[in-house]
Amino acid sequence: MSTTTLLLQLIVILTTARVCGWLLKHLGQPSVVGEMAAGMVLGPVVMGALFPGVHAELFSKASLGGLTSLSTVGLVLFMFVIGLELRPQQGVRQQVRAAGFVGLLSIAAPLVMGLAIAPVLHPALAPAGVGFWPFALFIGAALSITAFPVMARILKDRGQAGTPFGQLSLSAAAVVDAFAWVLLALVVAMAGTGEGYPGLLKISVGVVVLLAVVYLVLKPAYAWLLRTRAPDGEPSATVLAALMIGLLACSLATEWVHLHAVFGAFLFGTCLPRDDRLLGSLAERIEPLSIVVLMPLFFALAGLNTSASAFSGASLGAMGLIFAVAAIGKIAGGAAGARLAGYDWRDSLATGALMNARGLMELIVIKVGYDAGLIGPELFTMLLVMALVTTAMTGPLMTLIAGRAKTVPVTEAAPST
């Protein structure tokens, strides 16, 4: 893999991502939707079909190692900032029950519906040798993902982050994330290690040990480091390096216990002190490069895994089915949960619509499933399209249900649950 190829790949990917982001921004979409679309455009479905020769040469299999490494680092940095930004929001304690309801039902509905359609999908779309249950559970897990960061971004863009349904959805998304990731990890581990329950046990022990190390050792150690060496919240190069080393070590640890590196990165972010100045200065140092330069690479690599055959004949039917189940399951499940917790219909439906945004998280999930051999290129494509469309529909749906910029602080407006 030459420097020339890598530079050319980076130029093409960044340019496409910005152009698509710019186009879709004019349709009122968050930039992540444009970047996801850019990934599709760079894949075999669009660029590969229009310029097969150029595409085959620019993105040859042998040349993707560099992009993959850069995108891995980007993903780890991205998830770290997401973890860092996660904090108990005002009013969250009152919302624990409500968030639990929404989280549980917005997982259960698409999960059960996913299991229900799995018998239809398995014969035609499962790779050879993948048993029914790992496949079905993966489909269920993939449909039950909610994208915390995209949701946060959409709410922020619309000025609705402080609304009751905004706060409820953010809390519920955290519940969903934790649950769906664990489910996904279990499925992948079951299928991937081929060890069945002993494998699961090993993973569970690994996760418990990791959680103990992160929260009982790293948390106080880094709190001390930051208090003594960066009291103003401005980490020096040495402190930044120490943070990066901790981040990479946690990512590595989750890889070791058969979870994905992104999980450890997120976990490490959550263990740092909730300090606004620290968050601000770290985000300032990390986000520009990781979001502008590195994340588009991840989307492009996802797009390269897609297959044009997903867009023909019977496959289109399967894609429609997957999309319908994903959207209906999430929105209905989320809305039912909020309603049960005492929110009115409007807020409940808004919550359901927000839970339906899958964004980047879904891409990470289907990449994990693809890497583990649980799905092939065709189903990967269908799930990617589903992720793109469910994310893109969130904004318009929210406008329909809740209008724009209704900013009632949650502490005043939360129902007395």
Place this chain on the structure above:
Amino acid sequence: MSTTTLLLQLIVILTTARVCGWLLKHLGQPSVVGEMAAGMVLGPVVMGALFPGVHAELFSKASLGGLTSLSTVGLVLFMFVIGLELRPQQGVRQQVRAAGFVGLLSIAAPLVMGLAIAPVLHPALAPAGVGFWPFALFIGAALSITAFPVMARILKDRGQAGTPFGQLSLSAAAVVDAFAWVLLALVVAMAGTGEGYPGLLKISVGVVVLLAVVYLVLKPAYAWLLRTRAPDGEPSATVLAALMIGLLACSLATEWVHLHAVFGAFLFGTCLPRDDRLLGSLAERIEPLSIVVLMPLFFALAGLNTSASAFSGASLGAMGLIFAVAAIGKIAGGAAGARLAGYDWRDSLATGALMNARGLMELIVIKVGYDAGLIGPELFTMLLVMALVTTAMTGPLMTLIAGRAKTVPVTEAAPST
């Protein structure tokens, strides 16, 4: 190349870099010296000798693609910021002649001395098939490098950036950089393309076209973009992406004309408006990750190319010879140039000592030569050690010659040349 390996490599490299940086900082060295030393430590000479099994597994040839890509991106970003920071300093116009003298003599002396020792080095150390002249010219070019950024850092750390010799050295280093890089590119192109003079002509035409495009098209285009879209010097994600795309395109263009990507990155940096706020906000967004995370990877990769055989018997003699020629040629050449331009002995010697800092730039040069097949692992090692020692000796030498923190503004103290 798995995610696990990449994460492990990153952890080991970052940790070693910080530990070595910390140790050498206590000896009064700039952190770059520590990071260069960390590269050596991670190579076959130290870690490979102490833990051969671990070393072979962790840094297997097949696993280095990810690190290489990350380090390429780091290098490009680093050189971009260096270019961005380059600006006509106060008093530079008065110093053009002096900087010319110092630059010329501090190139000529080590270059001629390098050519003189090349007949001694060629039989034993040139790779099979490399002719005498490309080899000799490369040695000359490699010895005549001066590291602008390390010099700037040393002067800043010592509070001597505003002194006459500080200003003179910085200006002269820019002259040396331009000349030595062009010389290097010519040598590599001659040897690499095997086309001799037609190859040189092609490169020269390419460079002229590139300079025209960068200064006549990109310079006004980006000035307009930054004026209209980032009037406060705070680039949005879109503007940052546009900058990254321009940066990558210039890097790619220099690769195409057989110069190295770093040259285009530097060039692009120099074409942006000299705006302190822009420089500040870009440096803030780019430097933390590129310097803390990515540059150590470059040093580690350099260290992996070293060979323990450079430290035995006759090779030690050759290494001593190379070091002596490099140091004496640079210091004497630089001092003679300053003296000719009318500076006193103290300032002249200080200037010579500063010109002798080769730092990171030398590593880039020897990597280029190594990649082009002009030198083998043994000579690579000798030149790397030379770079490390000449850089490390700059600080102590400066203390000896000029003391610390003598801050006479150049406009008051510059000789009337």
